[in-house]
Amino acid sequence: MKVLAAMSGGVDSAVAAARAVEAGHEVVGVHLALSRMPGTLRTGSRGCCTIEDSMDAQRAANMIGIPYYVWDFSERFKLDVVDDFIAEYAAGRTPNPCMRCNEKIKFAALLEKALDLGFDAVCTGHYADIRVDDDGNRELHRASAWAKDQSYVLGVLTAEQLEHAMFPLGDTPSKALVREEAARRGFTVASKPDSHDICFIPDGDTKGWLAEHVGSKDGEILDREGNVVGSHEGAHAYTVGQRRGLNLGVPAPDGRPRFVLEVKPRTNEVVVGPKEALAIAEIAGHRFSWAGLAPRHPESEFACEVQIRAHADPVAAIGVVRDDEHGQPEFTVRPETPLDGVAPGQTAVVYVGTRVLGQFTIDRTVSAVPVGA
Incomplete structure (x- = not known):
């Protein structure tokens, strides 16, 4: 060849x-x-x-x-x-x-x-x-x-x-x-050492690079109930699961640390909450593809494993592709054990054994811990 x-x-x-x-x-x-x-x-x-x-x-x-x-x-x-x-x-x-x-x-x-x-x-x-x-x-x-x-x-x-x-x-x-x-x-x-970090940000300062290219604007940090508990200098600098660097003026009622649960760019808000709320019971996305032949009946639930980061462990799950409320096909995965700190925009790769079945960009997540729980 x-x-x-x-x-x-x-x-x-x-x-x-x-x-x-x-x-x-x-x-x-x-x-x-x-x-x-x-x-x-x-x-x-x-x-x-x-x-x-x-x-x-x-x-x-x-x-x-x-x-x-x-x-x-x-x-x-x-x-x-x-x-x-x-x-x-x-x-x-x-x-x-x-x-x-x-x-x-x-x-x-x-x-x-x-x-x-x-x-x-x-x-x-x-x-x-x-x-x-x-x-x-x-x-x-x-x-x-x-x-x-x-x-x-x-x-x-x-x-x-x-x-x-x-x-x-x-x-x-x-x-x-x-x-x-x-x-x-x-x-x-x-x-020669392996390369790591983002190749177009060679100094590793992703926060500074984003501030230059996306811009920074002061905004509010909210708890899950919508109460203002702090402020930030740009929502882009935060990612789901982050604990350090939060400017919180109001401590949690139980005194425990809080983590970033959601970033809302349209309102320039960052939502924080307890670590337990990072547990995700369901992920889904519309932008999906199959690595090779697609399952014969992806609209029927099938056993699989899902991996949400390059070095994360795969987690047993149930996958299915069905139309959402707007009639658009959506790949949904429900892990047997809740996933930790999943952010929209991450890629979920789905395996069956050692085989890569396909992938999707995560559009939405469902927390295993409802608000107020």
Whole structure:
């Protein structure tokens, strides 16, 4: 096959590209330039897609012996990831930009261009596994190394995208083995730290970045009954489950700490309450997709597991897709054990065993503790 290897400049994508070559594929490496003004050097393990990362990717490609290119996707990245991130926070939701990047950039814009140029697949260094069922349909599964499993951030992939995806690291038992392999191959990135945080906020100051791009406006902090208990300098700076940094002038009647339960951007209000109120008995969303074949009867309740964060534990649940009161299809999940601190805008990825069944962006939540309880 003719394979386009997305090379971030990290150890995982370098080893993935090398394995694709050894599997007999015709491989071309490409680094995505996602910022018009990238930082010259990374700071520790923050961020990615810098000039240094591009150079690391090129060195790895040279050692593997494959052609290497840099493609400018900065315009698309700004529109589909950065602007979406700003809009979601302005609407009081908590987005996951890595999900949007995988959905809109790596497996939409990049894959579209790859197919136009005659490539058969896009190869990445994600830790996930693609399996084929008895009828020849491709399915997305967890990687063998659950500690490093990245199937959650790939939950947005569709059946068509899975047809052209390749994850050579999916069956590797540990990241340590990948680093050892990179060292044996002589890759300079063998000991390079993993990137974390949001790549377009490399200094990690998300609150300050949002204040600059969304703006700040003083508002009120309310309890669940609607009483004013404090003030804030911008609702965007708060997220569901937050405890620290609350400017509360009125203590709780029981003297216990209070947590952010809801952010209301239209009224610029933040709602707080007891920790127990963070327990969520139901989540639902209209923006959903299936990773491969959809269930034959999604309108009938089915057993599944739901995961609401990249490193969260999956929780047994019941899922169903039904029309809401406005006649719009809505994916609803009721966990057997209440979920903790779920915020609208987060992505819920639904599994059946190790298989990723699909995902949805959470639009609404139902607390397990009613107001006044």
